[in-house]
Amino acid sequence: MIRDERGQWIILAGFTISISLAILIVLLNLSFMSGYHSSQAQIEFPMYELRELYDETELAVNTAAMNVNYTNDPSDDPIADADVVNDTMMNFGNFLSQLYAYHGQLVQVSVNTTTNNTGSLNITRVVVSLAFDDGITQYTEHLESER
Numbered sequence: 001m002i003r004d005e006r007g008q009w010i011i012l013a014g015f016t017i018s019i020s021l022a023i024l025i026v027l028l029n030l031s032f033m034s035g036y037h038s039s040q041a042q043i044e045f046p047m048y049e050l051r052e053l054y055d056e057t058e059l060a061v062n063t064a065a066m067n068v069n070y071t072n073d074p075s076d077d078p079i080a081d082a083d084v085v086n087d088t089m090m091n092f093g094n095f096l097s098q099l100y101a102y103h104g105q106l107v108q109v110s111v112n113t114t115t116n117n118t119g120s121l122n123i124t125r126v127v128v129s130l131a132f133d134d135g136i137t138q139y140t141e142h143l144e145s146e147r
Contacts, residue, residue: 046105050132050139053107057096057130058143064088065126065145085113085126105134 064085093109100107108131116125125145132139 046132046134046137049100049103049105049134050137053096053100053130053132054141054143057092057109057128057141060089060092061126061128061143061145064092086111089113089126089128100132103134105132107132 089109089111093107093111096109097107108129110129112127112129114125114127127145128143130141130143
């Protein structure tokens with residue numbers, strides 16, 4: 001009987017190399033998939049929609065408050081001024097809700113207007129609560145008009 005064991009060592013080395021290559025392929029695949037999922041999470045976050053929503057709402061709030069404050073006479077009725085701002089902002093909120101609903105996103109705008117008589121001026125202050133929900137991301141912001 002010949003005791004030649006070289007063939008067994010070649011087969012054992014082949015198995016070792018194939019198992020280590022399989023483990024390496026699985027690890028590389030997992031690293032690629034984790035990178036893919038983390039980039040998808042970044043892409044799915046509605047950063048631009050939220051920034052645009054915030055900017056447009058802040059602009060509308062300040063414009064509505066400034067229009068009333070600059071055209072305001074102390075003899076004017078402050079309640080009527082608050083009603084004008086409320087109507088303007090509620091129309092803005094309705095249009096905004098409809099616009100975002102076309103994209104499958106829920107936007108709600110609620111308005112609270114206060115008018116203070118400071119001697120010779122009626123100062124109207126607008127506070128808006130803004131809620132955004134697209135099924136994944138929920139965002140709430142409270143905006144206040146500048147003085």
